[in-house]
Amino acid sequence: MGIVAGLDSSSESTRVVVCDTDTGAVLKQGYAPHPATGVDVDPQAWLLSLGEAADGGLLEGVQAIGVSAQQNGLLVLDAGGVLVRPAMLGNDKRAQTAAADLVDALGGRPAWAEAVGSVPHAGQAVAKLRWLARAEPEAARRAAEVLQPHDWLVWQLLGRPGRRTTDRGAASGTGYWSAASGQYRPDLAELALGHPVRLPEVIAPAEPAGHTPEGLLISAGTGETMAAAFGLGVSLGDAVVSLGASGSVFAVHHEALADPTGTITSYADATGMHLPVVHTLNAVRALRGTAELLGTDLEGLSELAVKSTPGSHGLVLLPYLEGERTPHLPHAAGTLSGLRRESMRPEHLARASFEGMLCGLADALDVLRGRGVEVRRVFLLGPAAGLPAVQAIAPSLLGAQIVVPEPADYAAIGAARQAAWALGVAHGTLAPHTPPHWPAAASQVFEPGDELTVGQSVRQQFGAVRDQIHPEAFGWNPNA
Numbered sequence: 001m002g003i004v005a006g007l008d009s010s011s012e013s014t015r016v017v018v019c020d021t022d023t024g025a026v027l028k029q030g031y032a033p034h035p036a037t038g039v040d041v042d043p044q045a046w047l048l049s050l051g052e053a054a055d056g057g058l059l060e061g062v063q064a065i066g067v068s069a070q071q072n073g074l075l076v077l078d079a080g081g082v083l084v085r086p087a088m089l090g091n092d093k094r095a096q097t098a099a100a101d102l103v104d105a106l107g108g109r110p111a112w113a114e115a116v117g118s119v120p121h122a123g124q125a126v127a128k129l130r131w132l133a134r135a136e137p138e139a140a141r142r143a144a145e146v147l148q149p150h151d152w153l154v155w156q157l158l159g160r161p162g163r164r165t166t167d168r169g170a171a172s173g174t175g176y177w178s179a180a181s182g183q184y185r186p187d188l189a190e191l192a193l194g195h196p197v198r199l200p201e202v203i204a205p206a207e208p209a210g211h212t213p214e215g216l217l218i219s220a221g222t223g224e225t226m227a228a229a230f231g232l233g234v235s236l237g238d239a240v241v242s243l244g245a246s247g248s249v250f251a252v253h254h255e256a257l258a259d260p261t262g263t264i265t266s267y268a269d270a271t272g273m274h275l276p277v278v279h280t281l282n283a284v285r286a287l288r289g290t291a292e293l294l295g296t297d298l299e300g301l302s303e304l305a306v307k308s309t310p311g312s313h314g315l316v317l318l319p320y321l322e323g324e325r326t327p328h329l330p331h332a333a334g335t336l337s338g339l340r341r342e343s344m345r346p347e348h349l350a351r352a353s354f355e356g357m358l359c360g361l362a363d364a365l366d367v368l369r370g371r372g373v374e375v376r377r378v379f380l381l382g383p384a385a386g387l388p389a390v391q392a393i394a395p396s397l398l399g400a401q402i403v404v405p406e407p408a409d410y411a412a413i414g415a416a417r418q419a420a421w422a423l424g425v426a427h428g429t430l431a432p433h434t435p436p437h438w439p440a441a442a443s444q445v446f447e448p449g450d451e452l453t454v455g456q457s458v459r460q461q462f463g464a465v466r467d468q469i470h471p472e473a474f475g476w477n478p479n480a
Contacts, residue, residue, distance in 0.1 A: 003027065003061050004423060006231075006416025007050060008068040008409060009153055010034075010224060011089060014049040016058060017412040021420040024438030029409065030058045039092035043075060043083070043152055050153075064208075064217035064423040065157065066415035068227035069150035071173050072123035076132065079144040081160065085136065087149065088128050096122040098130035098192075102175075105191060110260035115185055116178045117256050117266025126175030129192035145198040146189070148174070150221045157218050158210045164200040165209045168268040169226030169275075171202050179268040180256035205271050205418070206425045206432045219422035224411045225250065225277070226270040231414030232379060232405060233440050236273075239368065239375045241361055241398070243382035243390070246322075247283030249364040250275045251373045263326055263367055270418060271435060276373060278364040280326050283357055284384045286319035286334070290353035294346050302389035304350035310396075310454045312348045314338035316465040317356035326364045327466075327473035337465045354389045358397045359462040363474075365398060379403045379443075381410075395448035396455025405441040 002021040007014060011034070018028040032052035035045050046069075059065075072090030077083055099120040106112055112119045120127045125146065133140040147155065151166045171177035176188040176199070190196050203209065209218045222230070229252070234240060239251040256266040257276045267275040284298075291301040318335040336352070369375055378400045384390055385404045395402045417438055424430030448455065466473055 002063050002420070002423060004064045004066070004416050004419040005059055005062045006066045006068065006227075006412040006414065006419060007053070008224065008227065008412040008415060009046050009050065009070065009149060010411070011070045011091065014046065014053040015409045015412045016050070016053045017409055017416055018058060018062060019413065019416040019420070021423065021436065024413070024417065024436070026413070028058055030054055039089050039094070040086035041089060043087045043149070046149070046153060047156060062216065064219060064419040066219040066417070066419035066422075067150050067153050067157070067221035068224050068411040068415040069148070069153055069221070071148070071170065071223040071225060072125065073149040074125045074128040075147045075149070075152045076139065076143045077145040077147065078142045081145070084139045084142045087152075090123050092128065093122050094135070095127035095131035098122075098134060099124070099127035102127060102130050102192060106188070109262045113258050113260050113262055115188065116175060117172070117180055117258055118175060119262030120175050124173065124175040126188060126192045129189060133192065133194045140193055143193060143197055147200060150223060151200050154209050154218055154221045157212055159213050161210060163210070164198070165203050165220065166200040167205065167220040167222045167270065168202055169222040169270050172266065172268040173223060177202065178256075179266045179274055180258060204432065206421045206430070206435070208422045208426060217419070217423055217426060219419045221415065222270040222418065225267065226275065227411040227414035227418070228381075229275060229414065230270045230417055230435075231410035231412070231441075233438065234379060237374050237376040238379060239365060239373075239377070239400070240379045240381060241365070243283050243380060243384040245283065245285040247280040247357075247361050247364070248277055249361060249368065250277040251368050251375060253373050257371050259371070261328070263328070264371065270414065272433065276368055276371070278326050278367045280360055280364050281322045281324050282319040282360060284382070286317065286321055286357045287353050287384065289321060290317075290349060294350065298384065298387060301350045301353065302387040304347045305354050305389035306392060307347040308351035310451075311458050311461055312352040312355060313343040313345075314340060315343045315348050315352040316462055317352040318466055318469060319353070319356040319360050324360075326367060327470070329470055329473060332470060335465070335469050337469070351389070354393050355397065355458055355462065358390070358394055359459055362397050362399070362459060375400055377401045377403055379405060381405070391444070391446050395446045396451040397459060399448060399452065399455065401448070402446040403443045404446070405443045408441060410441070
């Protein structure tokens, strides 16, 4: 038996779990918030937060550490390894115009999808580099090396060695590394910044990044999405739907998917497989908006919704409140259709909001299914996954068994599992292609059962309204 730790440095906090290498049992855990900040931050705050989260001897006896961190951040260093400016965070929207410039510079969306499996957007490192070159040319001129938050934290834990590393999961989100080829496209980083820069070495999932001066093994680390998937234990046939203000759907797949429309972002995972991702702009924000309209909260909205019936008495809510990414309707607004005297009741509007949100996510899931991605189980993540209305409606609309894991720090657990893997390989007890078998997360399971045909009818109702209001909705998608 050994003990390993996983730390997850998100945009808001640091969470640390200490786990048994054999069973995955969480033995201890710690937490510390990050200071409130904007889109630029001094990364030393992440180290201070880590120290606070691990205070009180939390890491005593730990043999290896894995690192998960927020994705799409960017740290730019000069030739001496000194930051040329504060770190840029993933939620930075300043690079929207820069991203559009890059799309045109390479010849359009299909060219980018073919090159690296994704089309530039404001969050990506490649777009941030273009923004830096245009908005802060002096800082861009000094830029000699670029890292992401997880890369930087691993480097700090190792004592700032000459070797800089990353993993394929984090690299696949940069916009200049291809999950399909497993190779960098340094020319794309140069296209963005205007001159070549050093990029971290991409190491294998079970390969250690190195050892701390005290002798602790530090594993490769990865991005939060990949770490959470590894912590959950998802595998082929599993999809994960994240219910935030916006939504995302990803699934485990055996190959990278190049999508010329850019709807699918081709991420790599933390095990050697792939995580194709489809994003929506509207998920729980549609529920919150409806709840405010009805003078209640999410729990009250759920209580109202379960009093209605499938199809919401003909009410259909297209939840495109912020425009939409899937389908590609950037300038759309939400639509409420089917108003009749008998449907104008709070419970029917409440149910229409849940059905609209879940039908939108089902559309995203169908993009993956249309590319041959097998989906037998769907994991629902986020606080809204615990709402009775979501659990009652999701199985039939998503057309699969629904798994709602108990709340836990899955990204930190995934990082710990990776640390256990690297430690086992180093000790000769695990193979480089066989991660440790940890029990599946405790979950509630919901089956579509006899409601599957009812769910199909609700989706047909939603699709009819969607196609009437937005006939171009999926017309641009060759797989629709």
